[in-house]
Amino acid sequence: MTTPLKDIPIFSRLDAEERAELEEILEPVSFSAGETIFEEGGPEDYLYVVCSGIVEVHKKVLPGHRHVLATVSAPTVVGEMGLLTEPRAAATVTARTNIEAHGINRDRFLEMLDGDSLAACKVVYEIGRTLSERMAKTDESIAHIIARIERADTSHDLDVFQDTLLNEWSF
Amino acid sequence: MTENQLRTVRLFEFLTDEERAEFMEEAEAATFEVGEDIIREGGRPGSLFVLTSGRVEVRKSLPGDRERVLAKIDAGVERTVVGERGLLGKSGASATVRASSRVEAIRIPRETFRRMISEGRPAAFKLSYRIARVLAQRLTRLDEEVAEAIRELDRKGETDLEAFRDRLITDWAI
Numbered sequence: 437m438t439t440p441l442k443d444i445p446i447f448s449r450l451d452a453e454e455r456a457e458l459e460e461i462l463e464p465v466s467f468s469a470g471e472t473i474f475e476e477g478g479p480e481d482y483l484y485v486v487c488s489g490i491v492e493v494h495k496k497v498l499p500g501h502r503h504v505l506a507t508v509s510a511p512t513v514v515g516e517m518g519l520l521t522e523p524r525a526a527a528t529v530t531a532r533t534n535i536e537a538h539g540i541n542r543d544r545f546l547e548m549l550d551g552d553s554l555a556a557c558k559v560v561y562e563i564g565r566t567l568s569e570r571m572a573k574t575d576e577s578i579a580h581i582i583a584r585i586e587r588a589d590t591s592h593d594l595d596v597f598q599d600t601l602l603n604e605w606s607f
Numbered sequence: 608m609t610e611n612q613l614r615t616v617r618l619f620e621f622l623t624d625e626e627r628a629e630f631m632e633e634a635e636a637a638t639f640e641v642g643e644d645i646i647r648e649g650g651r652p653g654s655l656f657v658l659t660s661g662r663v664e665v666r667k668s669l670p671g672d673r674e675r676v677l678a679k680i681d682a683g684v685e686r687t688v689v690g691e692r693g694l695l696g697k698s699g700a701s702a703t704v705r706a707s708s709r710v711e712a713i714r715i716p717r718e719t720f721r722r723m724i725s726e727g728r729p730a731a732f733k734l735s736y737r738i739a740r741v742l743a744q745r746l747t748r749l750d751e752e753v754a755e756a757i758r759e760l761d762r763k764g765e766t767d768l769e770a771f772r773d774r775l776i777t778d779w780a781i
Contacts, residue, residue: 451727497754498761520743526750549736557732561695561724564739568696571742571780574749575667575701578775581753583669585768597768598760607750 439487441538444511446485446562454555461548463539467531473514474525480518481542486510489535495527495607505607507532516563518542527607570606577604612713616657616686618737626730630715633723637714639706645689646704646781652693653700654716658682661710663689665779667702677702677776682710689781691738694720702781745780 441447441455450458465484467473474480476496491514493505505527508514514529519542548556581604584597613619613627622630637656639645645656648668658680665678680687689704694717723731752774759766 495754497757517743517747520740521747526747552729552733554727554729554732557729557736560739561732561735564695564735564742567739567742567746568692569698570746571692572696572698572701574746575779578749579667579669581775582675582772583671583673585772586669586673586675587671594760594763594766598757601753601757601760605750605753607754 439511439536444485444487444538446511446513446559449558449562450555454558457548457553457555458559461540461544463541465537465539467535467537469531469533471531471535473529473531473535474518474527476525476528478525480515480523480525483513483515483519483540483542483545485538485540486512486514487536487538490532491535492530492532493527494530497602497607502528503602503607510535513563513566515542516566519545520560520563520567573606577606580604612659612686613657616688618688618691618734618741619657621737622730622733626733629723629728629730630734631713633715633719635714635716637712639710639712641706641708643706643710644703645706645710645712646693646700646702648701648703649699651699652696652717653690654714655688655690655694655720656704656715657713658687658689659711659713661706662708663710664705664707665689665702665781666705667776667779675776677779679707682712692742692780693717695735695738700781702779704781742780745778749775 447455473484473491488510490507490509492507494502495505497503517526518524523542545556549560584600613630619627645663646653660682662679662681664676666674667677668674693700720731756771
């Protein structure tokens with residue numbers, strides 16, 4: 437692994453001791469280009485801190501269609517929603533290029549959190565900051581959707597409304 | 608004010624008595640009169656408020672100069688937290704919280720929270736874990752609601768858009 441932990445944003449707040457504590461549960465893992473990291477609806481029992489490479493996120497919103505949600509370059513984190521909610525992937529994540537990552541087992545990490553590990557809490561704090569920004573964007577999308585629903589013309593063209601949902605909602 | 612006031616508040620219930628006491632030491636009492644804004648939509652990210660008495664309305668402006676009441680909250684029935692997202696994020700509030708009666712609240716200013724974070728105080732990190740969970744749960748649920756609505760529209764069945772709208776605004780995280 438080439439990237440030192442302290443240079444990865446999600447670990448930036450940890451001091452040397454906390455990094456050492458976390459390192460005990462980190463599992464180096466690599467994925468080859470094209471490999472599936474999470475399968476939509478499948479287990480999400482790991483959180484991956486991606487150090488190098490590009491991942492792609494897809495979701496089957498409509499039967500027969502694979503909706504590409506995002507293409508994200510390292511450094512990034514995948515599987516964080518599974519950590520904070522249910523360990524079931526809401527979307528498929530694949531490696532677009534070769535990937536180097538740190539795997540964090542969900543159960544072990546939750547044990548650390550339940551044991552009030554400050555190292556683990558600091559990692560979640562960084563995740564929380566990202567989620568907070570995502571929530572802000574989502575709230576604006578909702579405002580647009582509501583405005584459309586409440587404008588009388590929506591009922592005349594549900595197909596257009598469906599397209600809007602598909603295109604404007606960032607799952 | 609005592610830390611007991613926070614014991615039954617969602618987000619604070621997982622803290623130890625000592626950690627709740629830390630927050631209460633940093634917190635300020637705040638009072639709002641009828642019509643006053645506790646949180647203003649689009650403003651700078653601000654404080655977290657635990658509403659301890661009174662009633663508030665949560666209002667959101669919609670495209671086209673319209674406004675909608677998202678929720679009416681009676682703090683007398685349940686102690687309620689607003690402004691939790693502002694502690695973590697850098698975006699302004701996504702809705703206005705307005706007092707519809709005299710409101711008493713416990714205020715934890717964002718600057719105080721940020722200072723607690725930079726001091727590495729576990730209480731602040733533990734609170735952000737709880738906030739992150741609430742956000743993650745709401746985001747996951749919303750994604751499911753929207754995906755389901757898209758599928759329903761695709762089946763050309765009866766789609767109750769008003770009910771869909773109401774589900775989208777449930778549990779708004781301010």
